[in-house]
Amino acid sequence: MVLALLLVRAGVEVTVLEKHGDFLRDFRGDTVHPSTLALLEDIGLAERFARLPQRRVTSVQLPIGPDRSLVTVGNIGALPGKYNYVAMVPQWDLLDLLADEAAKEPSFHLRMDTEATSFLIERGRVTGVRYRTADGGTGELRATLTVACDGRGSLARALPELGLEHFPCPxxxxxxxxxxxxxxxxxxxxxxxxxxxxxxxxxxxxxxxxxxxxxxxxxxxxxxxxxxxxxxxxxxxxxxxxxxxxxxxxxxxxxxDVRLDRLRRWHRPGLLCIGDAAHAMSPVFGIGINLAVQDAVAAARYLVGPLREGAVGLRDVRRVQRRRRLTTVATQGLQRVAHTRVIEPLLAGRAAFGNPRRAKRMAELVTESRWLNRVPAYFLAYGALRERPPKESLR
Ligand SMILES: Cc1cc2nc3c(=O)[nH]c(=O)nc-3n(C[C@H](O)[C@H](O)[C@H](O)COP(=O)(O)OP(=O)(O)OC[C@H]3O[C@@H](n4cnc5c(N)ncnc54)[C@H](O)[C@@H]3O)c2cc1C
Missing domain, CATH: 3.30.9.30 (D-Amino Acid Oxidase; Chain A, domain 2)
Known part of the structure; x- marks a missing residue:
C-alpha cells in the first residue's frame, strides 16, 4: 500500500489486489517506527496519522542477568528528533489511511476480495497475474511490472529460480x-x-x-x-x-508459525518481490513492518522513472534488491543471534547468552554509555538503512 501510494502520487497507474475483504486480520504487529512516522510526515499524512488511536513506546526492555531483571536495551526516547517513539497503531487503521489517501489519485485501483492465483508468463517475462474474486469470478490482469508484496506465503515463492532459503526458528x-x-x-x-x-x-x-x-x-x-x-x-x-x-x-x-527465510533473488523479468514475500521476518525486535515499508520506499524511488516511461528492465528491479539486500541480511542475522543466544536458551529454561552475569554487564555497559545506547535505539527506530521517497510523491 505504501508503494502504491508513492507511485500513484507520481502519476503511475497502480492496481492493488487484496485477497481479503478488509484489512482486519489476525495480529501481525502494530508497530509504526520513527522511519515510517518520518515518511508519513514527508508525504503530508502526519496529522491524519496522529489522529488515529495509538499508544507510544519509547524503549525496549529484555530480561537479562541471573535475576532476569529487565534491562533497557533500546532507548528510542533518548534519540534526537520529534519521532523518538514507536507508535502502536492497529495495522488496519494505517492501511485504511494509506488506501484512502491513494484513492484521491485517479490512477489508483484497489480490488478487495481479489486473490492473485498465478503469474502470467510470456516469453520468460511475468506480464501480470490471474486472479479469483470472492464471488467465484476469475480474470487476468496485465502489468508492466508485477510486485509480489503478498507476505510470507507469496505466490512468487513457488518460482524455483528465486531460491528460497530457510533459517531455523526456535x-x-x-x-x-x-x-x-x-x-x-x-x-x-x-x-x-x-x-x-x-x-x-x-x-x-x-x-x-x-x-x-x-x-x-x-x-x-x-x-x-x-x-x-x-x-x-x-x-x-x-x-x-x-x-x-x-x-x-x-x-x-x-x-x-514463526518463520525466518529469504529469497536469493527478489526478481525476474517483470517481477519484483518486497517485504515478507522477499524475506519473512521473525517478530524479534518488531521490525518486519519497518523493513517492508522501507523496501516499498526504495522500490518507489528506483522504479518511478522506468514505470512512467512504461518500460521496467531487469536492471531496474535488480537495483532494488541490491539496495535492500544487505540491510535485510544484517537484520535477519541479528534476529538469528537473538534466536540462538536469547530466545532458545530462555525457552529451554537456561540463561540467555550462556553466562548471565556477563550478559548483564554487557547490557549495562551499553545502557550506561550515552553513545553506545544510541546504536540499538537507532537500529530499532530506523533500521540499518533509511530510505527517502521519490520527490514526486512528497506533499
Ligand atoms: C507472530 C508475529 C508477530 C510479528 N510482530 C511484528 C511487530 O510487532 N512489528 C513488526 O514490525 N513486525 C512484526 N512481525 C513481522 C511482520 O508481520 C511482517 O514482517 C510484515 O507484516 C510484512 O509486511 P508485508 O506487507 O510484506 O506482508 P503482510 O503484512 O503479510 O501483507 C501481505 C498482504 O497480502 C495479502 N495477500 C496474500 N496473498 C495474496 C494473494 N495471493 N492475492 C492477493 N492478496 C494477497 C494478505 O492478505 C496481506 O494483506 C511479526 C511477525 C510474526 C510472525
Missing part, C-alpha cells in the same frame, strides 16, 4: 485477547514465564497478548489444559490474575 507464537481494566499498566508490557515469553499490547479496552512457545510444542502444551496455561501465564503477569478465566476454550488462542 519458537512459535500464540495470540489471544484479554479485557483491559482500569489501573492496568499501559503501552507494551513484556514478561518471562516458565519456558515462554509474553508481550502484551495495550489496545485501549483489551490486551493483545502474544506468547512465544518453543517451536513445535503447540499440541503438547494444549494437551496440558487451558487452566494450567492460564495459571502459568498469570504467574508471569500477576496483575492479570483476575482475568484467568476470561479465555474459555483453546479456540480463543491462535497459533502463528
Amino acid at each position: 519458537m512459535d507464537a500464540w495470540w489471544f485477547r484479554l479485557p483491559r481494566r482500569e489501573g492496568d499498566p499501559s503501552g507494551l508490557v513484556g514478561g518471562l514465564g516458565e519456558r515462554f515469553f509474553t508481550a502484551l499490547i495495550d489496545r485501549g479496552d483489551y490486551w493483545q497478548c502474544a506468547v512465544l512457545i518453543p517451536k513445535g510444542t503447540d499440541a503438547d502444551r494444549r494437551a496440558e489444559g487451558l487452566e494450567r496455561f492460564m495459571d502459568r501465564f498469570t504467574a508471569a503477569a500477576p496483575w492479570l490474575a483476575d482475568r484467568a478465566k476470561a479465555l474459555t476454550s483453546w479456540d480463543d488462542v491462535k497459533l502463528l
Whole structure:
C-alpha cells in the first residue's frame, strides 16, 4: 500500500489486489517506527496519522542477568528528533489511511476480495497475474511490472529460480485477547514465564497478548489444559490474575508459525518481490513492518522513472534488491543471534547468552554509555538503512 501510494502520487497507474475483504486480520504487529512516522510526515499524512488511536513506546526492555531483571536495551526516547517513539497503531487503521489517501489519485485501483492465483508468463517475462474474486469470478490482469508484496506465503515463492532459503526458528507464537481494566499498566508490557515469553499490547479496552512457545510444542502444551496455561501465564503477569478465566476454550488462542527465510533473488523479468514475500521476518525486535515499508520506499524511488516511461528492465528491479539486500541480511542475522543466544536458551529454561552475569554487564555497559545506547535505539527506530521517497510523491 505504501508503494502504491508513492507511485500513484507520481502519476503511475497502480492496481492493488487484496485477497481479503478488509484489512482486519489476525495480529501481525502494530508497530509504526520513527522511519515510517518520518515518511508519513514527508508525504503530508502526519496529522491524519496522529489522529488515529495509538499508544507510544519509547524503549525496549529484555530480561537479562541471573535475576532476569529487565534491562533497557533500546532507548528510542533518548534519540534526537520529534519521532523518538514507536507508535502502536492497529495495522488496519494505517492501511485504511494509506488506501484512502491513494484513492484521491485517479490512477489508483484497489480490488478487495481479489486473490492473485498465478503469474502470467510470456516469453520468460511475468506480464501480470490471474486472479479469483470472492464471488467465484476469475480474470487476468496485465502489468508492466508485477510486485509480489503478498507476505510470507507469496505466490512468487513457488518460482524455483528465486531460491528460497530457510533459517531455523526456535519458537512459535500464540495470540489471544484479554479485557483491559482500569489501573492496568499501559503501552507494551513484556514478561518471562516458565519456558515462554509474553508481550502484551495495550489496545485501549483489551490486551493483545502474544506468547512465544518453543517451536513445535503447540499440541503438547494444549494437551496440558487451558487452566494450567492460564495459571502459568498469570504467574508471569500477576496483575492479570483476575482475568484467568476470561479465555474459555483453546479456540480463543491462535497459533502463528514463526518463520525466518529469504529469497536469493527478489526478481525476474517483470517481477519484483518486497517485504515478507522477499524475506519473512521473525517478530524479534518488531521490525518486519519497518523493513517492508522501507523496501516499498526504495522500490518507489528506483522504479518511478522506468514505470512512467512504461518500460521496467531487469536492471531496474535488480537495483532494488541490491539496495535492500544487505540491510535485510544484517537484520535477519541479528534476529538469528537473538534466536540462538536469547530466545532458545530462555525457552529451554537456561540463561540467555550462556553466562548471565556477563550478559548483564554487557547490557549495562551499553545502557550506561550515552553513545553506545544510541546504536540499538537507532537500529530499532530506523533500521540499518533509511530510505527517502521519490520527490514526486512528497506533499
Ligand atoms: C507472530 C508475529 C508477530 C510479528 N510482530 C511484528 C511487530 O510487532 N512489528 C513488526 O514490525 N513486525 C512484526 N512481525 C513481522 C511482520 O508481520 C511482517 O514482517 C510484515 O507484516 C510484512 O509486511 P508485508 O506487507 O510484506 O506482508 P503482510 O503484512 O503479510 O501483507 C501481505 C498482504 O497480502 C495479502 N495477500 C496474500 N496473498 C495474496 C494473494 N495471493 N492475492 C492477493 N492478496 C494477497 C494478505 O492478505 C496481506 O494483506 C511479526 C511477525 C510474526 C510472525
